Amino acid sequence: MKAPYLTEESIQAFIRQALQEDVADGDHSSLAAIPAAATNQAKLLVKDEGILAGVELAVAIFKQVDPTLRVEVLLQDGTPIKFGDVALTVHGKAQSILTAERLVLNCMQRMSGIATYTNSIVRLIEGTGARLLDTRKTTPNFRMMEKWAVLIGGGTNHRFGLFDMIMLKDNHVDYAGGIKPAIEATHAYLKKLGKDLKIEVETRNIDEVRQALEVGGIHRIMLDNFPVEKLKEAVELIGGRFEVEASGGITEKTIRAVAETGVDFISVGALTHSNRSLDLSLKAF
Numbered sequence: 669m670k671a672p673y674l675t676e677e678s679i680q681a682f683i684r685q686a687l688q689e690d691v692a693d694g695d696h697s698s699l700a701a702i703p704a705a706a707t708n709q710a711k712l713l714v715k716d717e718g719i720l721a722g723v724e725l726a727v728a729i730f731k732q733v734d735p736t737l738r739v740e741v742l743l744q745d746g747t748p749i750k751f752g753d754v755a756l757t758v759h760g761k762a763q764s765i766l767t768a769e770r771l772v773l774n775c776m777q778r779m780s781g782i783a784t785y786t787n788s789i790v791r792l793i794e795g796t797g798a799r800l801l802d803t804r805k806t807t808p809n810f811r812m813m814e815k816w817a818v819l820i821g822g823g824t825n826h827r828f829g830l831f832d833m834i835m836l837k838d839n840h841v842d843y844a845g846g847i848k849p850a851i852e853a854t855h856a857y858l859k860k861l862g863k864d865l866k867i868e869v870e871t872r873n874i875d876e877v878r879q880a881l882e883v884g885g886i887h888r889i890m891l892d893n894f895p896v897e898k899l900k901e902a903v904e905l906i907g908g909r910f911e912v913e914a915s916g917g918i919t920e921k922t923i924r925a926v927a928e929t930g931v932d933f934i935s936v937g938a939l940t941h942s943n944r945s946l947d948l949s950l951k952a953f
Contacts, residue, residue, distance in 0.1 A: 670816075670819050671815070671816070671819060671828075672828075673812055673815070673828050674812070674816060678812060679725065679812075680728070680732065682809075682812060682813070683728060683732045683771075684732070685809070686771050686775075687732070687733065687771065690770060691767060695763065695766065695767040697766075698762070698763045698766040698767055699763060702762045702766065703762075706762040706763070707759070707760055707761055707762060708759075708762040708765060708952060709757060709759040709765075709952070709953060710757065710758050710769075710950050710951060710952050711754045711756070711757045711758075711950070711951055711953050712726070712754065712755040712756045712757070712772070712776070712948060712949075712950055713754060713948065713949050713950070713951050714749045714750065714751060714752065714753040714754070714948060715751055715947040715948065716749070716780075716946040716947040716948070717749065717750050717751065718749060718783070718787075718946050719746060719747070719748060719749070719780060719783040719784045719786075719787045719820065719821055720743055720745060720746065720748075720749045720755055720776075720783070721745050721746070721776065721779035721780045721782065721783035721817045721820040722745070722772075722775045722776035722778075722779035722780060722813070723741055723744060723755060723776070724745055725775050725776070725779070725813065725816075726739075726756065726776055727739045727741065727756075729771050729775070730758055730765075730768050733764050733768040734760060734761055734764035734767075734768075736760055736761065737758055737759070737760035737761065737764055737765065737768075738758070738759045739757070739758050739759075740757045740758075740759075741755075741756045742755060742756055742757065745783075745820045746783070746820050746821075749780075755776075758950075765950075769950045772950065773948055773949065773950060775813055776948055777946050777948050778810070778813070778814070778817070779814070779816065779817035779820070780817070780946040780948065781817075781943050781944050781946050782814055782817035782818060782821065782939060782940055782943055783817045783820040784943075784946060785821070785938075785939060785943040785944075786800065786817070786818050786820075786821030786822060786823040786939050787821040787822050788920075789823075789923065789936060789939070790821065790822040790823060792920060792923050792924055792927075793923060793924060793927040793934065796927035797927075797930075797932075798914075798926075798927035798931055798932065798933065799823075799933050799934070800822075800823045800933075800934055800936060800939075801823065801824050801825070801826040801913065801933050801934065801936070802814075802818040802825055802935070802936070802937075802939045803826055803915075803935050803939075803940070804827070804829065804830075805940055805941040806940045807940070811828070811829075814940045818940065821939075824933070826935060832865070833865055833866050834854055834858070834865050834866065834868065835868045835870070835890075836850045836851065836854065836868065836869045836870060837870045838870055838872060838892070841869075841870070841876075847869060847871070847876055847879040847880055847883060848879060850869070851869065851883045851885060851886060852883070854867055855885055866887040867885070867887050867888075868886065868887060868889070868913070869886050869888075869889055869890065870892050871889055871890065871892065871902075872892055872893070873894075873898075874898060874901060874902060874905070877891070877905055877906065878905070880910075881906065881909065881910075886910060887910060887911060888910055888911040888912070888913055888932075888933075889902075889906060889910050889913070890913045890914075890935075891912065891913065891914050891915070891931070892915050892916045893915075893916035893917050894914065894916075896925050896926060896929060899914055899926060899929040899931060900929045900930070903929050904930075911932045911933065912930070912933070913931065913932065913933040913934070914926050914929070914931040914934050914935070915934070915936075918934060918936060923936075
């Protein structure tokens with residue numbers, strides 16, 4: 669696995685929950701129409717172009733539905749795909765194939781769409797040294813798969829959730845009474861709990877960047893909705909003392925210029941909340 673959240677246990681738990689939602693007390697369509705002993709085969713057909721994602725997950729889904737199913741993977745996660753490609757084939761009990769079909773497709777279509785869009789944005793900033801980050805703007809109960817798809821597409825995961833990193837955003841700063849008290853309270857909190865979490869502070873202008881630099885004791889400064897010229901000024905002011913992340917209002921047209929300011933990271937919520945799923949289907953043959 670490529671990330672700490674992608675454990676065998678977490679993947680299997682996701683599949684169990686998804687199958688409970690979809691199947692509950694039985695796939696009655698398949699149980700009613702298909703003889704219990706019938707065996708068959710199907711192929712996962714690509715009807716689109718992009719980057720394939722969710723293959724490893726699909727195999728796990730088929731196996732949890734029915735361990736006797738035989739899956740032959742023809743195209744791996746991260747493979748560029750085109751119309752007519754076959755990603756995998758599955759052989760075995762017909763009822764089991766049909767029960768797994770929709771969950772496999774729902775996951776792979778969504779993940780492939782995210783991987784495809786992520787890859788297109790990564791290519792826009794190639795050679796700049798900036799890394800593309802996802803955000804927490806994800807689908808509830810599907811975040812793990814969406815962030816996995818970002819990795820497959822060549823992006824980098826930001827924090828997984830609220831628990832694995834401190835991010836002091838604008839509302840935190842305002843509620844705490846400013847950047848200095850927010851950072852100082854955070855240090856006291858972490859010391860009290862004995863936790864070692866990285867701290868990122870969001871800034872909205874150059875003055876807030878100066879305040880963050882004056883206080884210190886952080887790992888990364890986020891520059892939120894900074895125009896390109898202000899990004900350059902802030903990067904120069906920070907001078908490599910902390911990691912720098914640009915965020916907010918960044919589009920495909922502007923991301924190259926943002927990357928060329930010297931920021932270390934660019935976070936884009938659209939990777940997971942605003943993209944088109946790829947068209948895939950599972951066809952009997």
